[in-house]
Amino acid sequence: MEELLGYLHVVVLPQVVDALIIGVALALVALGLTMIFGLLDVINLAHGDLYMLGGYAAFTLLGWGAGYWSALVLVPILVGIVGWGLEELGIRPLLPRADRAIVTLLLTFGVSLILRDVAQVVWGTETYAVAAPFTGIASFADVFVPTYRIFVFGVGVAAIFATWWLLYRTRIGAVLRATAVDPPMVASFGIPIRWVYGFTFLYGCGLAGLAGVLLGPIYAVFPTMGHDFLVMAFAVVIVGGMGSVIGAVVAALLLAQVQGLASLWIPPVWAETLVYGVMLLVLVARPAGLFNRLGEA
Amino acid sequence: MLRTSTLLCSVAIVALASGLGLNAYAADPIKVGIVTPLSGSYAPIGKQVRWGAELAVKEINAAGGVNGRPFELLFEDEEANPPVAVRKSEKLLQQDKVDLLTGTVNSGSTLAVGQVAERNNRILVTTVSYAPSITGAQCNPNVFRVNANAFMQSNALTSWLTKNVSGKRYFFIGPDYEMGRSTVSAFQDDIKRLGGTDVGSAYPPLGAKDFTTYVGQIRAARPDVIMTATAGNDTVRLLTQLKEYGILSNKLTLAGAAGAVTQENIGAMGGAGEGFLSAAGYSIDIDTPANKKFVTAFKKEFQSDPDLFAADTYGLFYLFKQAIEKAGGTEEQKLRAAMEDASWETPQGTKKMRKGDHQAIVDMVVVKVNGSDFQTVGKVPGAEAVGPDKCEKF
Numbered sequence: 001m002e003e004l005l006g007y008l009h010v011v012v013l014p015q016v017v018d019a020l021i022i023g024v025a026l027a028l029v030a031l032g033l034t035m036i037f038g039l040l041d042v043i044n045l046a047h048g049d050l051y052m053l054g055g056y057a058a059f060t061l062l063g064w065g066a067g068y069w070s071a072l073v074l075v076p077i078l079v080g081i082v083g084w085g086l087e088e089l090g091i092r093p094l095l096p097r098a099d100r101a102i103v104t105l106l107l108t109f110g111v112s113l114i115l116r117d118v119a120q121v122v123w124g125t126e127t128y129a130v131a132a133p134f135t136g137i138a139s140f141a142d143v144f145v146p147t148y149r150i151f152v153f154g155v156g157v158a159a160i161f162a163t164w165w166l167l168y169r170t171r172i173g174a175v176l177r178a179t180a181v182d183p184p185m186v187a188s189f190g191i192p193i194r195w196v197y198g199f200t201f202l203y204g205c206g207l208a209g210l211a212g213v214l215l216g217p218i219y220a221v222f223p224t225m226g227h228d229f230l231v232m233a234f235a236v237v238i239v240g241g242m243g244s245v246i247g248a249v250v251a252a253l254l255l256a257q258v259q260g261l262a263s264l265w266i267p268p269v270w271a272e273t274l275v276y277g278v279m280l281l282v283l284v285a286r287p288a289g290l291f292n293r294l295g296e297a
Numbered sequence: 298m299l300r301t302s303t304l305l306c307s308v309a310i311v312a313l314a315s316g317l318g319l320n321a322y323a324a325d326p327i328k329v330g331i332v333t334p335l336s337g338s339y340a341p342i343g344k345q346v347r348w349g350a351e352l353a354v355k356e357i358n359a360a361g362g363v364n365g366r367p368f369e370l371l372f373e374d375e376e377a378n379p380p381v382a383v384r385k386s387e388k389l390l391q392q393d394k395v396d397l398l399t400g401t402v403n404s405g406s407t408l409a410v411g412q413v414a415e416r417n418n419r420i421l422v423t424t425v426s427y428a429p430s431i432t433g434a435q436c437n438p439n440v441f442r443v444n445a446n447a448f449m450q451s452n453a454l455t456s457w458l459t460k461n462v463s464g465k466r467y468f469f470i471g472p473d474y475e476m477g478r479s480t481v482s483a484f485q486d487d488i489k490r491l492g493g494t495d496v497g498s499a500y501p502p503l504g505a506k507d508f509t510t511y512v513g514q515i516r517a518a519r520p521d522v523i524m525t526a527t528a529g530n531d532t533v534r535l536l537t538q539l540k541e542y543g544i545l546s547n548k549l550t551l552a553g554a555a556g557a558v559t560q561e562n563i564g565a566m567g568g569a570g571e572g573f574l575s576a577a578g579y580s581i582d583i584d585t586p587a588n589k590k591f592v593t594a595f596k597k598e599f600q601s602d603p604d605l606f607a608a609d610t611y612g613l614f615y616l617f618k619q620a621i622e623k624a625g626g627t628e629e630q631k632l633r634a635a636m637e638d639a640s641w642e643t644p645q646g647t648k649k650m651r652k653g654d655h656q657a658i659v660d661m662v663v664v665k666v667n668g669s670d671f672q673t674v675g676k677v678p679g680a681e682a683v684g685p686d687k688c689e690k691f
Contacts, residue, residue: 011513125340220537267502
């Protein structure tokens with residue numbers, strides 16, 4: 001009995017704490033993905049590569065002598081602007097088309113490949129470590145957590161609440177939610193829909209950039225980092241409900257726990273498979289996901 | 298106007314023709330296909346392989362080539378992924394008609410490409426893979442290995458560790474495929490034989506991002522020594538994350554396979570690899586004129602220090618040169634015979650090929666990471682480390 005408690009304490013509990021932190025970061029990537037889908041019906045396959053861009057931008061800014069704090073502020077803005085440019089130049093012209101779901105999927109897939117190759121040309125194929133702004137370790141009841149991970153958790157939670165507040169407590173949020181349901185009606189009020197769409201991309205991609213800066217010191221940066229993360233983020237969006245903000249957060253926390261805990265007992269590769277198993281089950285039981293779309297709740 | 302263009306055309310034709318003429322008269326190059334990871338987790342290793350090959354070829358070609366024929370290198374990215382390595386090596390053999398293959402890093406790639414080479418009647422030499430099976434249970438008449446294998450590393454390293462480290466509790470980590478599993482099992486066998494205790498092991502997948510899963514397990518096992526067979530960027534993430542979680546301390550000894558901590562990934566670790574011990578067939582501080590010459594030339598060419606992969610790949614081209622000269626060409630049967638009983642000079646000294654299993658006998662050095670350098674702390678002769686010939690196929 002004591003041995004079991006010891007095992008739960010030393011092995012299982014730290015894993016739960018760690019998965020919670022990774023879950024929050026995963027939620028940031030999934031939030032942008034789900035917002036863009038909820039408003040524009042666009043599946044942004046380049047989203048993971050914008051996360052990668054965030055990691056590399058932080059690495060480069062730090063290399064130029066900028067402090068971590070300025071990178072934390074600047075990088076999401078930079079990545080947001082890239083995302084906005086993607087919407088302005090790539091997505092917008094395709095939106096009037098009837099087959100926009102599939103053509104934008106192809107477009108963002110192409111952009112994803114280009115971004116990854118550009119990263120390989122500019123930064124090479126090696127992995128780079130991003131220096132954490134502080135090191136050290138905190139322990140609560142003999143569970144050790146690096147202080148930087150606590151910081152990531154804090155910033156992530158703050159960003160999630162800010163997003164919730166923006167969507168549900170501000171006028172901009174009301175416009176966004178209304179646009180998700182009935183764009184022509186919103187337009188008829190004299191609100192320029194193109195700016196709403198542009199803002200959605202700016203904000204959603206900015207969140208991916210933020211996740212890139214936050215996770216850079218933990219996972220290091222490399223060209224395929226976005227791809228690895230995107231697949232997981234998609235599972236999150238599907239489980240949470242395509243276009244659901246609350247669903248994205250809940251599903252991110254849930255799937256991170258599934259993966260984290262499962263990898264204690266089965267090989268991590270299979271833990272990933274288990275995550276997709278959960279995704280399939282949700283698709284079978286509730287094809288629309290666990291939560292409702294943006295604007296419908 | 299017409300005249301100008303006619304003139305330009307004829308100049309172009311002349312230039313082209315003379316170019317073609319030159320090619321036709323120059324000696325046929327000896328084409329060497331290098332299937333090595335140029336991207337992904339093992340990219341840093343592929344880079345050293347590439348540099349080692351380029352330097353050797355530059356020197357040999359400048360000195361007149363092999364019987365007047367220059368070496369020509371053709372690179373393909375194997376992504377440390379056996380199916381990709383097979384596809385790329387088929388392309389090199391069928392389309393580019395290469396005479397020899399080398400460069401494979403992932404042991405699974407070496408085993409798979411070895412079969413491709415055998416089907417195409419060509420020779421593959423690995424300068425990096427250290428899974429014992431390559432020259433053991435799964436040995437192949439068309440595959441040679443010039444670097445030290447996991448048995449040799451384990452032999453040399455574990456005998457040093459058990460003599461010099463007082464703690465007896467050992468924890469093992471290896472990537473979840475042929476090389477990782479076999480290296481860890483070699484470490485485990487030797488440590489147990491020498492009186493150490495196996496307190497646990499973990500097998501993360503190749504290219505794992507998150508090693509924190511194992512932190513609790515390691516903490517619970519209270520090891521005195523952690524031995525790892527991870528390589529390239531995996532070791533970077535493993536050691537930085539262990540450091541982040543406060544596992545590393547001066548009471549814990551880090552050790553592992555020769556490819557775990559190298560010149561190429563040590564910089565990215567931010568000091569987490571300090572004190573890491575490994576046994577390898579090469580160390581940059583080997584004090585011989587041949588090695589000094591190699592290191593100086595390498596630094597001048599690439600502004601970077603060579604590691605064991607570069608040294609072993611560099612040395613291989615001198616084996617190629619010697620064997621092709623002896624065989625009078627690159628015909629498979631004769632070349633194999635010439636390589637099988639070869640002794641040749643490399644930066645680390647004379648290497649000897651063992652005919653029975655195609656494993657080169659290499660003197661081993663135990664090295665310790667000190668800052669960004671590797672210091673030799675012990676030596677084991679190759680004949681002592683190499684162990685018995687376990688190949689039964691030829």
